[in-house]
Amino acid sequence: MDLTGYESFAQQASNLYRVEKHPSISNRATLYFFEAAHPYDLAFTSSERRQRFCELAMLLRRNSVMWCPSLIPENETDAVVQVNGTTIDRPNGKVMKVKGDVQFNVAKMPYEVIDLWYGCFSLDNKPLPRSQTALQSFMPKAAHEVYVLGITNVPSNYMGTTEISDYFVSYLGPSLFFVLTSTAAAPQDRKKDVNNVFIVICRRSFIVRMSHLEAMDINSVRKDGLSSNDFSAVGCTLRINEASLGFVLVNATTAPVEASVRAAAVRGIMSNFPFGDTSLDIGVRFDYFIVSGALGFGEDFSTNDMLVKQMKAGNLMSDMKEENAPSNISSRSNPMRIFYMSRPRICRLDVKSYQSSRALEGPNVYANIDVFCQRPFLATFGQQVPRVRLFFKDLVIAGARIPQINQPEVHLSSEWIDCSPAIAPLQKDADMYSLTKAGCPTLCPTISNTDYLRLQHVDFTIYGTLPTTTDKKKIVIASGTLPLKNVATLGENVEFSFPLYYRGCNVGSMQGEVSTFYNESIATDLEAAGLPAQAANMHIVDCFENQMLLGGSWQPANEGKASALPWSKMTELSTPATKDSFTLPEGGNWRWGSEWKAEKRPDDSEGWGYGLVVRNAVEKKRKEHVFRRRRWVRAMHAPSATALHEFIKKENTPADN
Secondary structure: OOOOOOOOOOOHHEHHHHHHHHOOOOOOEEEEEOOOOOOOEEOOOOOOHHHHHHHHHHHHOOOOOOEEEHHHOOOEEEEEEEEOEEEOOOOOOOEEOOOOOOOEEEEOOOOOEEEEEEEEOOOOOOOOOOOOHHOOOOOOOOOOOOOEEEEEEEOOHOOOOOHHHHHHHHHOOOEEEEEEEEEEHHOOOOOOOOEEEEOOOOOHHHHEEHHHHHHEEOOOOOOOOOOOOOHHHHHHHEHHHHHHHHEEEEEOOOOOHHHHHHHOOOOOOOOHOOOOOOOOHHOOOOOOOEEEEEOOOOOOOOOOOOOOOOOOOOOOOOOOOOOOOOOOHHHHOOOOOOEEEOOOOOOOEEEEEEEEEOOOOOEEEEEEEEEEEEEEEEEOOOOOOEEEEEEEEEEEOOOOOOHHHOEEEEEOOOOOOOOOOOEEEEEOOOOOEEOOOHHOOEEEEOOOOOHHHHOOOEEEEEEEEEOOOOOOOOOOEEEEEEEOOOOOOOOEEEEEEEEEEEEEEEEEEEEEEEEEEEEOOOHHHHHHHOOOOOOOOEEEEEEEEEEEEEEEEEEEEEEEHHHOOOEOHHHHHHEEHHHHHOOOOOOOOOOOOOEEEEEOOOEEEEEEEEEEEOOOOOEEOOOOOOEEEEEEEEEEOOHHHHHHHHHHHHHHOOOOO
């Protein structure tokens, strides 16, 4: 239903299998249903409302497990929760009656460890093995939860068909496994000299954990000294629970080109994939990023390993790792290799084995991996905590490899940030770019639980125009990510530093300071009070005006007939709350930041919601309605973020403490 209580569409909740938040538009989401003709794209009035909706939608998926430590009994690691429908308290203060019940699973631990198999091999333009027994030492049957398989040099007769994906799911067991995506099955708009394929297969019980699936191949790189078939690639991305994973499989020949040219070609291939939030550099776009294939640098695994030298020089795949290779990998000529990275401090990837199979004729490599995937957090039914905001100051961007740019600005973004991205202009300061405290944006999380926040991150992207070009469109100059673990400490100022990347290479760093303070204002409340969404140090107070229809005219409600006072709190209709009952805190230089304003509704410019009882007066006006109510808001302006933090902390501290 929409904000006015009207039904937008209807689907069986039991058919919901995927809930996707848009990676770059913070108020968009998409729902996928079995047996539905198409997915449903939804737009919300705020990021926070999207978050609440997605939490409830995820509860409806089969076999879903949410992270909510406050609902777990002592000495237990998980629990089953049953919720009986009575009313919904909406974010805008309106209440709606509901019927029914739902049962869902919650866990105490934030991560689910997923057993993932990743492998790649070359068909060398030959048919698939006639006997599937050749796969057993390469791709263990039914031993893992998710299989991601890359294949290079695929014969053209397999392209545009499901033959390859059918082959592998038949090998694994079609009753247990399901093909999520296959680039081979996609329509082929033209014949290519080199065909590469990605296939993603998962256990059927894992379908609800998978989302944001994208896969495609990239045209050959065009560079001086390279032929059209020297470099090609295929890539895919997906999410398991809340963790994003990106995969790139590079297919490079051993053509004699300089190592720097080869590195530039691989950088270009990696950066050309339009997956996820493309406002971020490929080096920071995913929680887990895997690059694999035969890269063709030469002298692999020797003391003169040219690929490793390029990585150490900062020309390719900065900060990526490779496990120690056994002899069946290191002894091959132009071997396939696997490199990986994970977001520091908040993500973990354990490679249990790194091997190659001698049973397959062509080059191949595979890894068995434990991926720690964060579960979706359930704030709606969890412990309610005061809202917080993150305040940044003294941001400094430095690095000899960051070019001179015009109109520089920084974007701060993440899915959990209300009104993401926050944008601020940078100023040139000698060989650096900086942002003073006055210009730094503040971030308002959609979830303020400290257990949740410490496992999140903030993405920073530097934009600007290059003075050497006539194109005035701003482009991505560099990106970096700030993990909040050990940084988002309530009531404290914490210094930080993290690397910046361009095309996966380390080009500089960003330093600064962040403070995490209580601050209960959200963008929709500030806008309702007539203030900008980013207004600082504001505390919103509200009350509700209740009326009933008497003799054809609207009159103030009375407790005898309406079970509500003329002015009350949101849910406590018999508790008086008038405009005059709110006063500024004593001490300090508090002042009113706005006048009283009625919060407007999409269907009523005066903010009235109507109903048959006051508590459920949330609908658009109809003839039979006899009650109405609206919310009034006003902002108090604190002298500082610290003062507001202490005020809210005191308000939420029990009196006996």
